[in-house]
Amino acid sequence: MRVTGPSVAGQPSLARSIARLPVGRPPRRCTVAARDGMDASRAVASPPAAGVDPEMKNWTMDSWRRREALQQPVYPDAEEHRRALEEIRRMPPLVFAGECRTLQGKLAEAAAGKGFVLMGGDCAEAFAQLSANRIRDTYRVLLQMSVIMTFGGGMPVVKMGRMAGQFAKPRSSPTEVKDGVELPSYRGDIINGADFDAESRLPDPWRLLKAYNHCASTLNLLRGFSSGGYASLERVSKWNLDFMGATKKGKSYIDLAERVEETISFMVACGLDSNMPLMKETEFFTCHEALLLDYEEALTREDSTTSLFYDTSAHFLWCGERTRQLDGAHVEFLRGVDNPIGIKVSDKADPADLVSLIAILNPRNKPGRLSVVTRMGAGKLRAHLPDFISAVQSSGQVVTWICDPMHGNTESVNGFKTRRFENVQKEVEAFFDVHEEMGSIPGGIHLEMTGENVTECVGGGAQIGEDDLNSRYHTHCDPRLNAEQALELAFYVASRLRSRKNNRLQSNGIGPVPLPVL
Numbered sequence: 001m002r003v004t005g006p007s008v009a010g011q012p013s014l015a016r017s018i019a020r021l022p023v024g025r026p027p028r029r030c031t032v033a034a035r036d037g038m039d040a041s042r043a044v045a046s047p048p049a050a051g052v053d054p055e056m057k058n059w060t061m062d063s064w065r066r067r068e069a070l071q072q073p074v075y076p077d078a079e080e081h082r083r084a085l086e087e088i089r090r091m092p093p094l095v096f097a098g099e100c101r102t103l104q105g106k107l108a109e110a111a112a113g114k115g116f117v118l119m120g121g122d123c124a125e126a127f128a129q130l131s132a133n134r135i136r137d138t139y140r141v142l143l144q145m146s147v148i149m150t151f152g153g154g155m156p157v158v159k160m161g162r163m164a165g166q167f168a169k170p171r172s173s174p175t176e177v178k179d180g181v182e183l184p185s186y187r188g189d190i191i192n193g194a195d196f197d198a199e200s201r202l203p204d205p206w207r208l209l210k211a212y213n214h215c216a217s218t219l220n221l222l223r224g225f226s227s228g229g230y231a232s233l234e235r236v237s238k239w240n241l242d243f244m245g246a247t248k249k250g251k252s253y254i255d256l257a258e259r260v261e262e263t264i265s266f267m268v269a270c271g272l273d274s275n276m277p278l279m280k281e282t283e284f285f286t287c288h289e290a291l292l293l294d295y296e297e298a299l300t301r302e303d304s305t306t307s308l309f310y311d312t313s314a315h316f317l318w319c320g321e322r323t324r325q326l327d328g329a330h331v332e333f334l335r336g337v338d339n340p341i342g343i344k345v346s347d348k349a350d351p352a353d354l355v356s357l358i359a360i361l362n363p364r365n366k367p368g369r370l371s372v373v374t375r376m377g378a379g380k381l382r383a384h385l386p387d388f389i390s391a392v393q394s395s396g397q398v399v400t401w402i403c404d405p406m407h408g409n410t411e412s413v414n415g416f417k418t419r420r421f422e423n424v425q426k427e428v429e430a431f432f433d434v435h436e437e438m439g440s441i442p443g444g445i446h447l448e449m450t451g452e453n454v455t456e457c458v459g460g461g462a463q464i465g466e467d468d469l470n471s472r473y474h475t476h477c478d479p480r481l482n483a484e485q486a487l488e489l490a491f492y493v494a495s496r497l498r499s500r501k502n503n504r505l506q507s508n509g510i511g512p513v514p515l516p517v518l
């Protein structure tokens with residue numbers, strides 16, 4: 001296929017399609033009656049005061065276009081792109097303002113140590129991998145992890161899937177070279193195809209529509225699972241822990257799982273009917289990186305009840321490590337939408353810049369509005385996280401601290417990108433240790449994981465070896481924990497949450513509630 005789009009000087013032929021987005025289109029307002037949504041009966045947080053924040057006066061849905069937008073594709077045919085976006089603008093919202101406010105309230109609880117956040121799912125969702133069974137399996141593992149962590153910490157777990165929207169990927173390099181052939185990098189199925197041929201790698205604007213439709217059908221199933229009985233506590237606690245083996249650690253995890261089961265049967269015996277909503281329904285939210293700004297803008301709507309703007313592509317959106325420039329387009333876009341949002345932060349960030357970023361994104365210091373997702377690698381996190389926490393503590397800003405133990409631990413083995421389970425767990429361990437030392441709150445974890453039995457990360461109780469990597473390596477981008485590895489990590493988190501709870505009880509003069517600390 002020939003490239004017919006605008007040429008970008010200094011870039012290799014096809015790679016010119018992947019570059020910075022041209023800016024400068026007239027502002028557009030798009031209003032729908034985004035009411036409190038299908039889940040209105042569950043909304044707990046009261047809506048924010050109506051009206052426009054004074055800080056927002058220069059924000060419009062497209063004010064990001066006046067800033068530099070990194071990691072954006074340039075489509076070969078600008079007119080086709082415009083038409084595809086026009087169609088997205090006409091689509092119904094995927095999530096609702098009231099749901100986003102509910103989530104913000106829960107994230108505020110987590111920031112205060114009264115809840116814990118679990119975010120997980122694919123690095124990159126892929127069109128060809130859309131299947132009800134895959135969605136069910138990831139959803140189920142997330143639910144199992146949350147039950148284990150709820151039991152460990154004795155507090156609610158806020159569940160968010162990197163699902164129904166995690167389609168756009170920022171890349172380290174604009175091109176990829178294989179056997180001497182250079183092509184534009186794969187940027188996620190919403191932009192181009194993963195196959196290594198020139199045609200696949202060309203950005204195709206109609207993928208925007210396909211992505212939207214995938215999101216809608218995934219979300220429909222997730223909503224069905226959450227309220228239709230699949231999330232039943234009794235069902236979720238039927239886990240397969242055979243892989244845990246006979247090690248001391250494995251035995252204590254199995255012991256914990258048995259205690260969860262016992263507790264559930266005790267509750268049922270006490271008369272908690274398994275048909276009660278409490279027993280068979282759960283709240284589940286979606287999240288993804290707000291990378292592809294055209295798409296995010298096209299799904300942004302003004303909430304008629306509050307006059308606030310929500311990006312209705314997901315409940316929670318985050319700004320990635322590569323696009324969090326203070327004066328960049330992504331920060332400009334996100335500062336104006338009222339969804340709860342996150343910022344990914346590596347050790348390369350400057351603590352003073354983080355404080356400035358938080359001030360831009362959450363000028364009114366609303367609890368739950370902003371989560372800081374640290375991703376540094378275990379060693380670097382121990383060394384650098386204290387400076388970030390001190391800076392935020394001194395500024396008085398309220399944030400929900402979340403640990404992404406995946407992105408600082410990527411390495412290459414036998415030509416595969418992989419992560420070692422032990423390094424992932426070490427980063428989680430360092431995250432809890434540092435927050436305990438600093439007197440701040442570890443508020444959640446963010447994982448790349450799947451419910452499938454893939455072999456993408458090495459190690460863990462199931463002992464995936466380096467030679468296993470080529471047997472079931474299915475990810476389109478970064479390596480994910482498989483179901484067993486994800487569950488194993490959840491047990492570790494549960495043990496840390498329980499010891500934190502015990503420490504608090506002890507400092508209040510109440511004896512600890514024992515749970516094996518590993």
Ligand SMILES: O=C[C@H](O)[C@H](O)COP(=O)(O)O
Pocket residue numbers: 123169170171172173407477478
């Ligand atoms: O998911 C995160 C990034 O998109 C990914 O880690 C980038 O990978 P790359 O360094 O192979 O481009």
Ligand SMILES: C=C(OP(=O)(O)O)C(=O)O
Pocket residue numbers: 123170289319320321322344345375407
């Ligand atoms: C791109 C990602 O992360 P980061 O921005 O932290 O590299 C991701 O979460 O897939």
Ligand SMILES: [Mn+2]
Pocket residue numbers: 123407448477478
């Ligand atoms: Mn990733």
